Amino acid sequence: MSQITPSRGLLIGELSRRTGVNIETIRYYERSGIMPKPKRSEGGHRLYNSEQLNRLAFIKRSRELGFSLKEVCGFLTLIDSDEMTCGEIHVRTMDHLTEVRQKIADLKKMERTLKVMAAQCSRGDTPDCPIVDDLYHLGS
Numbered sequence: 001m002s003q004i005t006p007s008r009g010l011l012i013g014e015l016s017r018r019t020g021v022n023i024e025t026i027r028y029y030e031r032s033g034i035m036p037k038p039k040r041s042e043g044g045h046r047l048y049n050s051e052q053l054n055r056l057a058f059i060k061r062s063r064e065l066g067f068s069l070k071e072v073c074g075f076l077t078l079i080d081s082d083e084m085t086c087g088e089i090h091v092r093t094m095d096h097l098t099e100v101r102q103k104i105a106d107l108k109k110m111e112r113t114l115k116v117m118a119a120q121c122s123r124g125d126t127p128d129c130p131i132v133d134d135l136y137h138l139g140s
Contacts, residue, residue, distance in 0.1 A: 009047030019056045034073055
């Protein structure tokens with residue numbers, strides 16, 4: 001693994017390998033402004049520094065935890081300002097945790113419903129299917 005020095009940054013391929021973020025995603029993040037545009041080599045290649053590597057790792061980890069790009073941008077705006085407090089980050093994280101718990105509850109409800117529907121199915125060779133019937137009549 002090559003070292004990042006002020007005179008030699010990481011090329012986009014190496015940045016991608018180190019973070020596990022697809023090259024096209026990195027370019028998208030740059031276009032959208034969530035990642036700062038890197039310096040360029042004399043040949044026009046992007047050269048990323050350690051700060052950009054860490055920022056991309058932060059974005060990736062946040063996305064893995066289900067934060068939207070808008071939420072990640074909000075975190076980064078706080079981090080980039082001199083106004084950030086751990087308390088603000090905590091509030092946003094707790095809000096997200098509440099949303100995740102609601103999604104889990106919704107998924108468990110869906111699982112129970114699908115389990116009941118599947119149990120009613122005889123898996124027969126006739127066109128009568130209680131699953132289709134349930135889907136057509138759930139709203140009524």
